[in-house]
Amino acid sequence: MNIVLSGMMGVGKSSVGIRISQLTGMLWVDTDMLITDRYGRISDLFEFYGESHFRSLETEIVRELSQKDGLIISTGGGLVLKPENGELLKKGGKIFFMRASLETLLSRVRVDENRPLLKNTAQTAKTLGDLLSVRSPVYESVADFIVDTDGKTVDEVAAEIVALAGKEA
Secondary structure (H helix, E strand, O other): OEEEEEOOOOOOHHHHHHHHHHHHOOEEEEHHHHHHHHHOOHHHHHHHHOHHHHHHHHHHHHHHHOOOOOEEEEOOOOHHHOHHHHHHHHHOEEEEEEEOOHHHHHHHOOOOOOOHHHOOOOOHHHHHHHHHHHHHHHHHHHOOEEEEOOOOOHHHHHHHHHHHHOOOO
16 A cells, blocks of 8 residues: 655655655655656746646656555645546555645745746745645545644654554554
8 A cells, every 4th residue: 555645835745755654664755756857857847848748747657656555655736636646546545635724834835946836926825825725625535534734743744644544653
């Protein structure tokens, strides 16, 4: 079984995924890192090829990862918005929606060249709030478990997910 971490940018999917890996001995992978390793910077992919091309690369990665077992998969923030991706990930794993408030996300995310949807925006709060309101219902609908992260440490969130997944720490 794979443990799939989904949620907004800045919620801590990578940090928590790494900690779960340390607790369980499972291999951690990050879909955005795999794409970057294979195809280059995500911001460049968005700029030169568009978001739809990037989303097709995500699906290619998901198809590959869904064939494997025993992984912790940190997903890009928009990955589960494509129904096919959620369906593929559910076949071999449990999806955990790591939920955080807009205030928590804003405290963690700033205008960042590596986050194309927040790139060069003077309205980070509005952009992030709009994304959160559109994406949260999708995250909730695809999730097997919802884990609130507000006010929790990486260790607390990781321990909660490990317990919910029935894995030994």
